[in-house]
Amino acid sequence: MPDPTPSPESLPAPLPPAQLRLTDFSFQYRGAETLALAGVDLVLRAGDAVAVLGPQGAGTSTLARAAAGLLGEHGHSTGVRELPGEDGHGGVGMLGDDPEAQLTGLTRTVHDEAALPGRLSGLPLADCFERAEASLQALGIAGLAERPLATLSGGERQLTALAGLLTLRPDVLVLDQPSQALDASARRRLARSLRAFRDAGGAVLLTGHQHDDLTAACDQVLFLDRGRQVTAGPAAAGAAGLSAEAGGLSPEADGAGQCDQVQADQLRLDDAQLDQHGIWDARRAPARRDEPFPEAAQHGRQVLLSVRELSVQRETTPVLQNLALDLYASEVTALLGANGSGKSTLLSALAGLVPAEPGARITGPGGVALAEVPAHRRAGHLAWVGQDPGDQLSASTVRAELMRAVPLGPGGRRLRREDRAPALARREEQVQEVMELAGLSAEAEEHPYDLVPAQRKDCVIASALLLRPAVLLLDEPTLGRDSAAMTRLSTLVRGFTSAGGAVLVATHDQRWAAEISDRQLRLDAGHLQPEA
């Protein structure tokens, strides 16, 4: 008879200790009518990496803040959050999803910013500096240590904020959309740093709306739908009917509250499942397009913007060198390139916001020479949507922001009294239309700063469209978008080119670049090359 007592070798290894546990955790923002999180259960053990994905508004950022203990003042929670490190050291370090809010504003250089968290937590100075250097090294930005923060590119800022977090050696790292703004090699370096962090006993929680190399390297993925953790089985059957069930049923009935975590290896996270949950899969091969976009063929290859001998220095470093570029009517040109390669510099120089070296020629629609034209007058020809939408928003509601973008009279001239009412009605109509196009109708009366970063960008894109420019310059418009918002963005961009406009768009999302663009250019060492 076999011995019923299991041998010690056959016993499962004891589970590593939990670093963070949320049990039946619910949260409601003050003044909100519905729960932002409803009965979430989550356990992060030493060495774990878990991704929580959901469409925009599903509560992934709220979950990140809940895990980091940052929700306290903002509403009411029920359930339990346990964090062993709460007795003193370790704890949770979090990087938020707002690229504009990641640096403290208290320091001047990259090195000082990376060392600051340690200094604020009372570490000896020598340790702070040593850890800061090690973090900068691990993330591949040691060369930027002495750089003033104000001179960093978007990706460089993101990595600097991460470096600061790593110096605290937290038990748990919570990263809300950490890949946004990172190029492929920075993402790989970050993946390696997270691996090392986990091997040393740390746990990682990633949240966001996109599936990418980092979420694919997690052990598990959870999906959120309107604050509820939803059942997502490994097969398509698990995903079927999710949207129909979730939200309308009680947590008991729809399975929320039971931790149904899915292994994230690609074999089990299939396309249907990600689509079902509204997640943009940045790793997927681009959808094939056999024909060129029809509108491009229709309008012929009319040059709308011609750039020659464009050189730009930042401080004393040459970033763009003698660059030549043509943008064509009805075409989308994708601008690829590593972090810090100069994509934003190029777009800003075209918009007249960064000075070019003498000799540059920028010729706009109808042969207008733009190189000498100041930025505010270029905007009618070339509308620029910068990397940080906050820099371009100033009104207190989305509607007011957009109203402001439409000049009432032709060329901004004053209108006669009798023409005012019809002009106001027309403006109202245009604004309404563009809000619908950009998916902002429900946010019309919101303060732009209360929107999530992707919607803030939508607001700036909507303003740009209202200017009716010939050329649209978009800097990283895909950040923080779920699948529906990506589709909306594509529709908006193709709508613009259908009407004969040209688009130049800087992006790190190679799938989207391949799907949306008529051609792809890569910026490298100050020069543009066709993407291989």
Ligand SMILES: Nc1ncnc2c1ncn2[C@@H]1O[C@H](COP(=O)(O)OP(=O)(O)OP(=O)(O)O)[C@@H](O)[C@H]1O
């Ligand atoms: N105001 C500035 N002063 C000095 N250097 C700057 C300034 N802004 C950017 N730089 C530097 O110029 C280079 C190009 O930056 P830019 O922001 O154009 O790159 P990018 O390709 O858009 O990067 P990312 O993909 O990270 O957004 C980088 O080395 C950056 O650090």
